[in-house]
Amino acid sequence: MKSTMPILTLEKVSKRFGGLHVVDDLSFCVPRAACTALIGPNGAGKTTVFNLVTGVYAIDAGRVLLDGKDMSTMASRQRIYHGIARNFQNIRLMPHRSALENVLVGQHCRNSGLRGVLQPVNLIPRNRWREEARAALADSGLAQYERAAVGGLPYGLQKRVELVRALLAKPRLLLLDEPAAGLNPRETDELQERLSVLRRERGISMLIVEHDMNFVGALCAHVIVLNFGRRIAEGTPDQIRDDPLVREAYLGVDAKPRPLERHAS
Amino acid sequence: MLIYFQQIVNGLMLGSIYAMVAVALTLGMGVLRFLNFSIPGLFMIGGMLTWALVRDAVPWPLAAGAALLMGALASLGVELFTWRWMRKADEFVPLVSSMAFLILFENLAVAYWGSDLQSLPQLFAGTDWHVASLVVSVPQVVGLVLSIALIAGLSLILRKTRLGRALRTIAEDADTALLLGVHIHRIVPAVFLISGLFAALSGVLFAVNYRQVHPFMGEALGLKGISAMVVGGMGNIWGAIAGGLIIGCAEVISIDLFGADFVDISVYGLLLLILMVRPTGLFGAPAGARA
Amino acid sequence: MSGYVEGILVLLAINVVFAYGAFLPIAAGQLNLGIAGFAAIGGYVSALLSNNAVVPAPVAIPVGGLAAAMVALAVAAPVLRTRGIYLALATFALGEIVRAAILNIEMVGGAAGYPVAAFIRFPTIAAFAAGVALVVWLLFATRFGIAITAVHDDERVADLMGLNVRAFQIAAFALGAGFAGIGGGLYAHHFSYVEAQYFGITLSISIVLYVLFGGTRSVLGPLLGATIFTLLPELLRGSAQWRYVLFAGIVIVVMVLRPQGLVTGMQMPRLFRDDGARLRTGQAQ
Numbered sequence: 008m009k010s011t012m013p014i015l016t017l018e019k020v021s022k023r024f025g026g027l028h029v030v031d032d033l034s035f036c037v038p039r040a041a042c043t044a045l046i047g048p049n050g051a052g053k054t055t056v057f058n059l060v061t062g063v064y065a066i067d068a069g070r071v072l073l074d075g076k077d078m079s080t081m082a083s084r085q086r087i088y089h090g091i092a093r094n095f096q097n098i099r100l101m102p103h104r105s106a107l108e109n110v111l112v113g114q115h116c117r118n119s120g121l122r123g124v125l126q127p128v129n130l131i132p133r134n135r136w137r138e139e140a141r142a143a144l145a146d147s148g149l150a151q152y153e154r155a156a157v158g159g160l161p162y163g164l165q166k167r168v169e170l171v172r173a174l175l176a177k178p179r180l181l182l183l184d185e186p187a188a189g190l191n192p193r194e195t196d197e198l199q200e201r202l203s204v205l206r207r208e209r210g211i212s213m214l215i216v217e218h219d220m221n222f223v224g225a226l227c228a229h230v231i232v233l234n235f236g237r238r239i240a241e242g243t244p245d246q247i248r249d250d251p252l253v254r255e256a257y258l259g260v261d262a263k264p265r266p267l268e269r270h271a272s
Numbered sequence: 273m274l275i276y277f278q279q280i281v282n283g284l285m286l287g288s289i290y291a292m293v294a295v296a297l298t299l300g301m302g303v304l305r306f307l308n309f310s311i312p313g314l315f316m317i318g319g320m321l322t323w324a325l326v327r328d329a330v331p332w333p334l335a336a337g338a339a340l341l342m343g344a345l346a347s348l349g350v351e352l353f354t355w356r357w358m359r360k361a362d363e364f365v366p367l368v369s370s371m372a373f374l375i376l377f378e379n380l381a382v383a384y385w386g387s388d389l390q391s392l393p394q395l396f397a398g399t400d401w402h403v404a405s406l407v408v409s410v411p412q413v414v415g416l417v418l419s420i421a422l423i424a425g426l427s428l429i430l431r432k433t434r435l436g437r438a439l440r441t442i443a444e445d446a447d448t449a450l451l452l453g454v455h456i457h458r459i460v461p462a463v464f465l466i467s468g469l470f471a472a473l474s475g476v477l478f479a480v481n482y483r484q485v486h487p488f489m490g491e492a493l494g495l496k497g498i499s500a501m502v503v504g505g506m507g508n509i510w511g512a513i514a515g516g517l518i519i520g521c522a523e524v525i526s527i528d529l530f531g532a533d534f535v536d537i538s539v540y541g542l543l544l545l546i547l548m549v550r551p552t553g554l555f556g557a558p559a560g561a562r563a
Numbered sequence: 564m565s566g567y568v569e570g571i572l573v574l575l576a577i578n579v580v581f582a583y584g585a586f587l588p589i590a591a592g593q594l595n596l597g598i599a600g601f602a603a604i605g606g607y608v609s610a611l612l613s614n615n616a617v618v619p620a621p622v623a624i625p626v627g628g629l630a631a632a633m634v635a636l637a638v639a640a641p642v643l644r645t646r647g648i649y650l651a652l653a654t655f656a657l658g659e660i661v662r663a664a665i666l667n668i669e670m671v672g673g674a675a676g677y678p679v680a681a682f683i684r685f686p687t688i689a690a691f692a693a694g695v696a697l698v699v700w701l702l703f704a705t706r707f708g709i710a711i712t713a714v715h716d717d718e719r720v721a722d723l724m725g726l727n728v729r730a731f732q733i734a735a736f737a738l739g740a741g742f743a744g745i746g747g748g749l750y751a752h753h754f755s756y757v758e759a760q761y762f763g764i765t766l767s768i769s770i771v772l773y774v775l776f777g778g779t780r781s782v783l784g785p786l787l788g789a790t791i792f793t794l795l796p797e798l799l800r801g802s803a804q805w806r807y808v809l810f811a812g813i814v815i816v817v818m819v820l821r822p823q824g825l826v827t828g829m830q831m832p833r834l835f836r837d838d839g840a841r842l843r844t845g846q847a848q
Contacts, residue, residue, distance in 0.1 A: 061723055062723075063719065063723070083722055083723060084722050084723070084725060084726070084727060084728075085725075086723075087723060087724060087725040088725055093723065095720070099717050099719075099720045101712055101713060101716045101717070102716070103712075103716075103780050103827070104709070104712055108709050108712075111706065111709055112709060112710070112713050112721075112724050112726075113724065115706065115710065115724055115725050115726055116724065116725035118706065119725060119726075123706060124705065124706050124707050124710065125705050125706070125707065126705055126706045127701075127704055127705050128704075128705060128706055128709070129703075129704040129705065129708065129709070130701070130704035130705065172724075176724070176725070301648075307648050307651070307652075309768075353815050353816075353818075353819055357819045358818075358819060358822075364594065365818050365822045367648070367651070368771070368772065368775050368814070368818055369814070369815050369818045369819075371768045371771070371772060372772055372811040372812075372814040372815045372818070373811065373815065374768065375765065375768060375769065375772070375807055375810070375811040376807075376808055376811035376812060376815070378765070378807075379804040379805070379807035379808045379811065380804075380808055382804040383804040383805055383808065488765070491763070491764055491765065495655075495659075495764065498652065498655075499656070502649075502652060533663075533666065533667045534663070534667065535663075536659055536660070536662075536663035537660055537663045537664060537667075540656040540657075540659040540660045540663065541656075541660055543652070543653075543656040544642075544653055544656040544657060544660065547645055547649050547652055547653040547656065548641050548642065548644065548645065548653065551645055551649045
C-alpha cells in the first residue's frame with residue numbers, strides 16, 4: 008500500500024527564463040491527503056512551480072513525480088487525467104456562460120471521447136452528468152447562480168465556481184493558487200472550512216499558494232517556503248513563523264510575525 | 273536570357289506598386305497591430321477616381337491629386353469607425369469593420385460607375401526608353417523611383433522625427449506610450465493618413481501605368497499587397513518592400529512559365545507556405561519575440 | 564407561393580447554411596476567410612455528381628459537403644497551427660488557391676463556369692437549411708458546445724482541463740467547411756450554374772460579416788445575421804450594390820455600438836423546464 012508515499016515530489020527541479028533561474032534546484036514533497044502550503048514573497052517562483060507541475064512550462068532540469076510516477080515530460084493536457092486539477096490566480100472562467108456550463112468543463116476528463124463529447128448535458132434535464140454538476144454547485148451554495156452568466160458574478164462567487172470546476176474533475180491533488188485572495192473574512196473562513204472538509208472526507212491532497220498566514224495556519228499542517236526559486240525553509244506553520252530565514256525573506260513585504268490563531272469552528 | 277531581364281524589370285515595376293500597398297498595410301500592423309482590410313479599397317479609390325477625373329478631361333496631375341485627397345479622407349473616415357469610436361472590444365473587431373469598409377467602397381464604386389473594366393488613355397505616349405533592348409516605360413520608372421523614395425522617406429520619418437519615435441513607441445507597447453506622454457489620439461490618425469495616402473498613390477500609379485481599373489481591382493491587387501507584407505515580414509517597412517518586389521517578380525515569372533491561369537495559385541501558394549513555415553515573414557522578428 | 568417570395572426564401576435558406584458554416588470555426592476562435600472556397604468545392608463536386616447521373620441532387624449535395632469537409636480536414640492541421648491574424652490570412656490564401664485551382668479545371672468549365680442540370684426547389688433547400696440548423700443547435704446542447712466555447716475563451720485553461728484543443732478546432736473548422744460545401748451545392752442546384760468567380764473573398768467576407776453581426780455567442784446569432792442580410796433588399800428596392808453598401812454601413816455602425824453582435828443570450832434556448840431552477844424565486848437571469 009502506497010499510503011505513505013507523497014502525492015507529489017519535486018526532485019531538483021529547475022526552470023530558467025532567459026538568464027533568470029525562476030526555479031532553482033528545487034526539491035520538496037507534498038504529503039498525501041494533507042494540506043501543504045507553498046509560501047514566499049512575490050516573485051519567489053510559486054506560480055511557476057504550479058505551471059511546472061501542471062505542464063504549462065517544460066522543466067529544464069529535474070523530475071516531477073505524481074504518486075511515484077514520473078510525469079516530467081507528460082503533456083499538460085494529460086495531467087488532469089492523472090488527477091491533478093488547479094485553479095488560477097486571476098480567475099479564468101468562460102465569462103458569458105453560466106456557472107453550470109462552466110463547471111461542466113471540469114467533468115470533461117471523466118467524460119471524454121466521442122460519447123462524452125456528444126453527451127447532451129444542456130438538452131436533457133435529467134442527464135446524470137448535469138445532475139452531478141448541479142449537485143456540486145448546490146454543495147457550494149451556488150445553486151441559485153446555476154444559470155447566471157459567470158462574468159456578472161461577484162469575485163468571491165467566481166472563485167467558488169472555479170473551485171467547483173476543479174473538484175468535478177475528482178482530482179487526487181488540488182493545486183490552489185491564492186484561493187483566499189480578494190475574499191472578505193467571512194468568505195475566507197467558509198473557504199477554509201470547505202477545504203478542510205474536502206480533505207477529510209474525500210482524501211484530496213492539496214498544495215496551496217497563499218499569503219494569508221492565518222488561513223494557512225488554520226488549514227495546513229505543512230508549509231514550504233520559497234525565495235528566489237529555492238526552498239529556504241520547511242515545517243509546521245509554527246516552526247515557519249519562528250524561522251529567522253523566513254522573516255528575513257519577508258522583511259518589509261508581507262506577513263509580519265504574529266500569533267497564529269486556531270479558528271473556533 | 274534577355275526575356276528574363278525584361279520580366280524582372282516588369283516584375284520590379286509591378287512589385288513597387290505592391291510594395292507601396294504592403295507598406296500601407298505594414299504601418300497598421302506594426303504600429304497598431306491592426307490588419308486594415310480597407311486598404312485594398314483605398315487603392316481602388318485612388319485608381320478609379322484618377323480614371324473618372326481624367327475621363328472628364330481633368331489634367332492628370334490634378335486628377336491624381338484629387339484622388340489622393342479622397343483616399344486620405346476616406347482613410348480618416350475608416351479611422352473614426354475602426355479606432356476612434358471603438359469601445360473596448362475583441363481585437364478582431366477593427367479587422368471586421370475594415371472588411372466592411374472594403375465592401376462599402378467596392379459597392380459604392382459599382383453603384384456609381386458600374387462593374388465594368390475601365391480604361392485610361394495613354395498619358396505618356398512615346399516616352400519609352402530603350403536600354404540595351406529592354407523596354408522601360410518612363411511612367412513605370414517614375415513610379416518605381418517614387419515608391420522607393422517615399423518609402424525611404426517614411427523610414428527616415430520613423431527614425432528621425434518625433435512622430436516617428438512616437439509611432440515606434442506605440443508599436444512597442446501602447447500602454448507605455450501613453451505613460452510616456454505620447455498623444456495616441458493624435459498619432460493614430462497620422463498612421464491612417466499615411467497608409468491611406470500610400471494605398472491611394474499606388475492605385476493612382478497603377479491606373480496611370482497599367483491603364484485599367486475596375487471596382488474590384490483592390491481585391492486582385494490589394495490582397496497581393498497583403499501577401500507581400502506577410503512574405504516580407506509584418507511590421508517591417510523594408511521587409512514590405514522586399515515582399516512587394518518578390519511577389520511582383522513571382523507573379524510576372526509565373527505568368528511567363530506557367531501561364532496566366534496559375535498566377536493566383538503561385539502567389540497565394542507562396543503566401544500560404546510562408547504563413548505555415550515562417551509566419552513572421554522573411555525579415556520579421558522571429559515568432560516568440562512578441563508573445 | 565409567389566416566385567418572388569420563393570426566391571427570397573431560397574436565398575435566406577442558403578445564407579443560413581453558409582452562416583452556420585462560418586459560425587462553427589468562429590465559435591472555436593478562428594476566422595475562416597476561405598469559407599467561400601469550401602462552398603465552391605461543395606458546389607462543383609455535387610454538380611459533377613448530379614450532372615453525370617451518379618446520384619440524384621439531394622444525395623449529391625451532402626456528398627459535396629463531405630468533399631469540402633475532407634479537404635478542410637486535410638489542410639486543417641498545418642493551417643490551424645497558425646494563430647489569430649495569421650490564421651485568417653492563411654485561410655484567405657487557401658480560399659483563393661481553391662478558387663484559382665477550380666478555374667483551371669477544364670472538366671468543370673474553367674472560367675466559363677459549369678452548368679448544372681438538376682434543379683431543386685425551395686422545400687428541398689429549406690429542408691437542408693433546417694437540417695443544418697438543427698444539427699448545430701443539437702451539437703451546441705452537448706458537451707461539444709461547451710468545449711468549443713472553452714477553447715474559444717481560453718485555450719490554455721481548456722487544455723489543462725483535459726480538452727484536446729487542436730482536435731476541437733479542427734473539428735469545428737472541418738464541420739463548418741462541410742456546411743459551406745452543402746450551401747455551395749444548394750446554390751449550384753438552384754441557380755443551375757456554378758462559377759468559381761462567385762466564390763471569392765467578397766463572398767467570404769460577406770458571410771463572416773453577417774455572422775459576426777448576428778452574434779457569435781449564441782446559435783441564434785447566425786440565423787439572425789443571415790436573415791437581416793437577406794431581407795435588406797426589401798428595405799431598399801434598389802440594386803444589389805446599394806444593398807451591400809447599406810449592409811456594410813450597418814455592420815460598421817453595429818461594430819462600434821455593440822461589437823458582440825446582436826444576439827448574445829445563452830447559447831441554447833431553454834427547451835425544457837428545469838424543475839430545480841424553477842423553484843428558486845426572485846433570481847433574475
